[in-house]
Amino acid sequence: MSKIILITGASRGIGRETARLAGQRGWRVGVNYTADEAAARSCVELVKQAGGEAIAVRSDVSSEMDVLxxxxxxxERFGGLDGLVNNAGITGASLQLADMPADRMKRMFDVNVFGAFLCAREAARRMSTTRGGRGGVIVNVSSIAARLGSPNEYIDYAASKGAIDTMTIGLAKELGPQGVRVNVVRPGLTLTDIHASGGDPDRANRLGVTTPMGRAGEPAEIAAGIIWLLSDEASYASGAILDISGAR
Structure with missing residues (x-):
């Protein structure tokens, strides 16, 4: 049966590649975006060309009303939900904590933590077998920064991803008896435009050469791990933290 997957932050980078690979499996995909409608519509077409079905859904994940x-x-469109990819996230310019304005830190946690919790909550409500759902999977997208701490760059971002790791462990135990698996993927340096949004567009290439594998990762390499965790092939994987970081 074709799975129904919602991917937050799906209009670019890892989310976009995850949507494309989901399309290759013939899945139906909700392509969430916040502002770039053209990119979201392009992603929808990508999913369709790959063999799936998709719709674009605009929503700011930090808004409960938007998430609901x-x-x-x-x-309403697909008739259910089988999986959530909690991928939406933001970063900021490289700063030490002593130089970070409070509104930057608040926005970081509003999107990366509160938004992820809101989406996970709604997925749990709809997929839990004890609440009338048919079970499912949540894959949270964290970052290897949660382990490294990102000193002198964005420890607020790293800390927000640490919260996602902890949520994954607890939620997997909470939802396991209710037919829902919960896992987290922690990408390393990946060639996406999140670095540009933080003011350092060449960051992944510049630091990628220092990794044991000598390069940054491609979005499709991260997406492949997400798709596996969503699939029935990973039926006994829950509470797992999967690092895809080139051994960094």
């Missing part, structure tokens, strides 16, 4: 509406759209 997004999940309702998926329910």
């Amino acid at each position: 509406a997004m999940f309702d759209v998926i329910q």
Whole structure:
């Protein structure tokens, strides 16, 4: 049966590649985006060309009202939900904590933590077998920064991803008896435009050469791990933290 997957932050980078690979499996995909409608529509076409079905859904994950509406759209259009990829996230310019304005830190945690919790909550409500769902999978997208700490760059981002790791461990135990698996993928340096949004567009290439594998990762390499965790092939994987970081 074709799976129904919602991917937050799906209009670019890892989310976009995950959507494309989901399309290759014939899955139905909700492509969430916040602002770039053209990129989201392009992603929808990518999924369709790959063999799946997709719709674009605009939503700011840090808004409870937006999140509720997004999940309702998926329910109305596709008739259910089998998986959530909690991928939406932001970063900021490289700064020491002593130089970070409070509004930057608040926005970081609003999107990366509160947004992920809201989406995970709604997925749990809809997929839990004890609440009338048919079970499912949540894959959270964290970062190897949660382990490294990102000193002198963005420890607020790293800390927000640490929260996602902890949420994954607890939620996997909470939802295991309810037919829902929960796992987390921690990408390393990956060639996406999140670095440009933080003011350092060449960061992945510049630091990638210092990794044991000597390069940055490609979005598709991270997406492949996410798709595996969503699939029935990973049926006994829950509470797992999967590092895809080139041994960094």
